[in-house]
Amino acid sequence: MFAITAARSSFDDPLSALEAGERPDPEPREGWAVVDVRAASLNHHDLWSLRGVGLPADRLPMILGCDAAGVDEDGNEVLVHGVVEDGAGRPTILSEKYDGTFAQRVLVPRANLLPKPPELSFEEASCLPTAWLTAYSMLFGKADLRPGSTILVQGAGGGVSVALIRLAVRTGHRVYVTGRDAAKRERALELGAYAAVPTGERLPERVDAVFESVGQATWAHSVRSLKPGGAIVVCGATSGDAPPAELTRVFFLQLRVIGSTMGTREELAGLTEMCARTGVRPVVDRVLPLERAAEGFRAMADGELFGKVVFTP
Template sequence: MFAITAARISFDDPLSGLEAGERPDPEPREGWTTVRVKAASLNHHDLWSLRGIALGQDRLPMILGGDAAGIDEDGNEVIVHGVVTEPAAPGRSPRFSLLSEIHDGTLAEKVLVPRENLLPKPPELSFEEAACLPTAWLTAYSMLFGKADLRPGSTVLVQGAGGGVSAALIALAARVGHRVYVTSRSEDKRARALELGAYAAVPSGERLPERVDAVFDSVGQATWKHSVRSLKPGGAIITCGATSGDASPAELTRVFFLQLRVLGSTMGTKEELAALTEMCVRTGLRPRIDRVLPLKDAHEAFRVMAAGEQFGKIVLVP
């Protein structure tokens, strides 16, 4: 089968480790099933894997990708939940990994996944739309509805318009009635954020006209100070990543004096993915797709993501 593989690790030149070509078909495994991939979407996790974050040299070559929608062995249209529960050693809690960390991922014509990781794909969603949900949109859904503890009509800030998680946060938060502020260095991305439903979009680092109840930050070092200083007393930062590096300094004086909350969030549960899918069906909300490319053009897709040129999700189709 044709697949996109991390063949080498390079922190400074991640795309140099990307290879496209034939790989063996998945081998049958008890409790697992093969899904014929109809669409897969990219995430920054794929780029970090090429840099050696969560993927070591000892596990290469590794097929990349954590998101997919396709057709299972029984002919059902399905969405793949990419969080895999690993067997627990006696006396220990189960470990979790994402597809492409220990088990081959979804940027291929076929992917082997645990049967319990499959959800029915509603006919209302295209394969391309469904493939955007399991990581970026699920992360945003879990941050907004599982971690933030917000009332309808709250004020929120989404740092860094453009990426899949940010675009999802803007759309979801606006849909439930929050006043959404967005930051971006790009005037074009600020305009697109307004199209998604943002209340206002400002240049990165610019002071907001009011303090907010919650900040959603996936950027880290470049935005952390602004995130902390944008909060009302008692407000919360919900963080799911640090694409610009770890935050330093941490602004701890302001955190404890204003009794701020810092909450971490990673991915989401299969139940949350099912609820998110249902929300999309019932409301008509759909993921913003920046572009759809053939799987063979994965290098260009990774280049666009690494350069931050996209707004929304990049989808690859075998």
């Protein structure tokens, strides 16, 4: 079968580690299912894997990808929840220990399959299990917000950030967004954000919660944008780990710093149901045939995306 693989790792030139070509079909095993992949979406996790972060050399080559929608062996249209146990009871993500979804077929535990609602296309559904699930869990599971709260999303344009905007606007929150790119800030406003400002610019008010995936470049601004008792919910650090942690401000204002990684199968079911019922849909930046996956990886590495990249085998 055709697949996109991390053949080696290169922190400084991750795309040089990407290979496209034939790989063995997955071999059936008890309790697992083979899914014919109809669409799979790209995440920053895939780019970090090419850099060798979380994917050591002794596991290479590895088929990349942790999101997919497709058809199982019984003809059912399904979503793949990418969080699996590593054999020792610890959670891992597809493409960290087990081959991932950037292939014509993928082997996953049957318990990780959820029905794809007919209201969602395969391309839309494939965007949900990582970026959108992360946003859903951050917003509804970690932040402890009341309807009508005021929030800040750092970094307009990424998959998680766009999902946060869509979900938060839909549930009645006032959403501020930051971003370096004026065009992306304008797109955030079109999605319903209350205001979109350049990265680091002071907000006209302090917020109840900040959703942080950027890290070093935005951390100080995140801390200083919070009301007393507010929360920073952190799901990533694409610009690197934070500089000084502003601990004096954290303890004096009784701020909360909460980590968040993806979400549970139950949360994915809730997210899927929400999208089906409300009409909220992922923003897809582009759909590419799997053979052109390198184009999507390059666009992500260069920061030229607004929303999700989807590959179709």
